[in-house]
Amino acid sequence: MIVFDGNSPDPLSRKNNSETVLKARAVSRGFAIGRVVCLHGQKRQFYRINLKNSEIENELVRFRVAVQLAKSQLKNINAQKSEVTSENKTSIFDAHLLILEDKSLLSKIENTIKDGKINSEWAVKLAVDDYLTAYKTIADGHLRERYIDVEDVLDRLQAALVAGEQKSIVHLGKKSIIVAKDLKPSTLIELTDSNPRAIITETGGWTSHTFILARELNLPAVTGLKGILRRVQTGDEVIVDGYNGKVILHPKKETSQKFKIEAAQFQEINTEKIEKIKPKLATLDGREITIRANVDLPAGYIKAKRYGARGIGLHRSEFLFNRYKGFPSEDEQIKAYKKAAKSVGEDGICIRTFDINVEQLAEEGEGREQNSALGLRGIRLGLSQTKQFNIQLRALLRASAENKIDIVLPMISDVSEILLTKSILEKEKLTLKKQKIKFGNPRVGAMIEVPATIFIIEEIAQEVDFLSLGTNDLVQYLLAVDRDNESVADWFRTLHPAVLHSIKRIIDVAEASKTPLIICGEMAGSPVYAAILIGLGANELSMNPNSILRVRKTISAIAFEEAREITKQLLKCKTSDAVEHLVSELFIKNWSHLFSPDILPVIKK
Numbered sequence: 001m002i003v004f005d006g007n008s009p010d011p012l013s014r015k016n017n018s019e020t021v022l023k024a025r026a027v028s029r030g031f032a033i034g035r036v037v038c039l040h041g042q043k044r045q046f047y048r049i050n051l052k053n054s055e056i057e058n059e060l061v062r063f064r065v066a067v068q069l070a071k072s073q074l075k076n077i078n079a080q081k082s083e084v085t086s087e088n089k090t091s092i093f094d095a096h097l098l099i100l101e102d103k104s105l106l107s108k109i110e111n112t113i114k115d116g117k118i119n120s121e122w123a124v125k126l127a128v129d130d131y132l133t134a135y136k137t138i139a140d141g142h143l144r145e146r147y148i149d150v151e152d153v154l155d156r157l158q159a160a161l162v163a164g165e166q167k168s169i170v171h172l173g174k175k176s177i178i179v180a181k182d183l184k185p186s187t188l189i190e191l192t193d194s195n196p197r198a199i200i201t202e203t204g205g206w207t208s209h210t211f212i213l214a215r216e217l218n219l220p221a222v223t224g225l226k227g228i229l230r231r232v233q234t235g236d237e238v239i240v241d242g243y244n245g246k247v248i249l250h251p252k253k254e255t256s257q258k259f260k261i262e263a264a265q266f267q268e269i270n271t272e273k274i275e276k277i278k279p280k281l282a283t284l285d286g287r288e289i290t291i292r293a294n295v296d297l298p299a300g301y302i303k304a305k306r307y308g309a310r311g312i313g314l315h316r317s318e319f320l321f322n323r324y325k326g327f328p329s330e331d332e333q334i335k336a337y338k339k340a341a342k343s344v345g346e347d348g349i350c351i352r353t354f355d356i357n358v359e360q361l362a363e364e365g366e367g368r369e370q371n372s373a374l375g376l377r378g379i380r381l382g383l384s385q386t387k388q389f390n391i392q393l394r395a396l397l398r399a400s401a402e403n404k405i406d407i408v409l410p411m412i413s414d415v416s417e418i419l420l421t422k423s424i425l426e427k428e429k430l431t432l433k434k435q436k437i438k439f440g441n442p443r444v445g446a447m448i449e450v451p452a453t454i455f456i457i458e459e460i461a462q463e464v465d466f467l468s469l470g471t472n473d474l475v476q477y478l479l480a481v482d483r484d485n486e487s488v489a490d491w492f493r494t495l496h497p498a499v500l501h502s503i504k505r506i507i508d509v510a511e512a513s514k515t516p517l518i519i520c521g522e523m524a525g526s527p528v529y530a531a532i533l534i535g536l537g538a539n540e541l542s543m544n545p546n547s548i549l550r551v552r553k554t555i556s557a558i559a560f561e562e563a564r565e566i567t568k569q570l571l572k573c574k575t576s577d578a579v580e581h582l583v584s585e586l587f588i589k590n591w592s593h594l595f596s597p598d599i600l601p602v603i604k605k
């Protein structure tokens with residue numbers, strides 16, 4: 001077991017330690033105080049792990065294996081044909097190979113592992129930092145360039161370490177606060193067993209998967225802090241305020257004490273005391289609303305059920321995808337789907353096929369797409385790499401033999417994608433029948449999240465058993481605004497007139513064609529937006545379990561007719577500002593007992 005004690009700052013400390021308050025964007029509620037754990041690396045993220053004496057020998061072997069792997073990769077690349085003249089290429093790769101054979105560099109890293117009792121990734125990082133410090137002061141440009149080569153080679157070594165079979169056992173210290181440029185959902189899942197206290201990142205938006213997960217985990221998170229990794233180091237004390245979007249670096253003793261008292265006194269809803277709530281829910285005037293849960297992590301449904309959820313409305317199966325091992329096998333999938341379905345029982349679970357992009361499949365530095373949100377992802381990846389897609393569909397068919405499972409297809413933009421998937425399912429059913437293997441007949445639904453589907457929604461409704469509206473991507477694609485890019489967060493306008501009209505059309509067509517519609521984007525989990533969705537005619541919302549109580553409280557306290565009147569007026573607005581303005585005005589006028597001004601849209605003067 002590896003323990004990060006959080007008390008040993010990095011040797012490269014050259015930072016200012018006075019108390020500093022930073023303004024950030026809050027993306028997951030909660031307060032936390034703890035010690036920074038810096039995450040480095042792009043695609044494969046790494047962090048400092050303190051080793052036990054008994055683990056050091058293994059770590060050294062792991063490091064040597066990675067060096068060999070990086071060397072053989074370099075030799076392979078050098079042997080490949082490319083545009084670069086072979087003379088230049090050979091000289092670059094020779095130089096890189098020399099670095100990997102540099103005994104003084106390698107033994108320096110090994111000594112850091114041994115003496116510092118730290119993981120290889122961290123020791124390699126320290127070596128790069130040392131080079132950076134030394135080369136910065138060198139006037140000779142030619143020599144300075146060598147730093148780029150060293151950095152390049154050590155980057156390759158990092159990738160080889162993370163890609164290798166052997167992993168260090170992760171155990172962050174108590175009260176760790178993860179600080180990263182951006183945090184991958186897979187890294188967060190890997191770190192959850194160590195119970196981190198909060199997340200601070202440079203980039204990401206409210207609907208980024210990492211923050212969706214953070215909210216599921218009740219983990220406070222803030223984002224938008226450009227250059228944060230240059231301001232902190234592993235071990236620094238920090239306070240995170242995930243309500244107001246605030247970070248306090250190096251808090252003074254008095255600040256920490258004051259913060260601890262305030263955090264202890266603050267209780268949003270005392271969820272621990274809540275007895276099991278009955279699922280039945282209706283507005284004041286009797287319109288029945290079904291609340292389901294978006295559950296991505298294995299134990300997630302227990303809480304959702306206690307809060308009165310009727311089944312899982314969205315299970316993102318891509319969280320089964322392991323960043324080291326890739327796709328799970330058919331058996332692993334069957335086991336996971338059965339387990340998730342059993343936890344829900346008769347209310348059923350809606351499992352989405354893998355919504356991953358091609359980059360997530362590729363090795364470090366390979367398979368980059370200019371714009372992965374518009375690239376080979378979701379159903380497109382499934383239909384172009386049919387082997388894995390068939391395995392998943394087969395696993396879902398088998399898991400549904402005795403369990404209530406629905407299948408939902410991500411990123412649908414054309415009816416033909418649904419037809420193709422249905423034909424694969426039929427073929428798999430035939431094969432399973434021949435093999436005398438039990439299977440079920442899951443309902444098949446389509447995610448409505450690509451704007452094109454709004455115009456062909458009638459045709460889609462004819463081909464599916466249900467529709468699932470993903471507002472996160474719908475807003476992203478409708479407004480051409482990257483949901484993961486914090487710099488354009490102000491353009492991610494959930495209440496844009498085009499968004500409201502699109503949702504209205506989808507709801508109307510679903511109702512007219514009697515196709516069940518679940519709204520499962522993050523919009524459904526906000527009391528303000530939920531009231532608007534109800535007014536637009538929605539009657540099934542699926543959300544993060546931690547949002548259920550707030551949304552239930554709102555729904556049971558408003559009348560459908562009242563909400564409908566409000567949304568009729570909203571639909572007449574010409575701009576997002578006008579909609580937001582009207583929302584604030586009408587919600588305060590009609591429902592001031594439910595909505596305080598601080599949770600309503602902020603009106604820009």
Ligand code: PEP
Pocket residue numbers: 207314316355449469470471472473474520521522
């Ligand atoms: C959505 O796009 O709204 C959605 C529910 O799916 P995801 O957030 O996983 O893209």
Ligand code: MG
Pocket residue numbers: 410449470472473
């Ligand atoms: Mg989506």
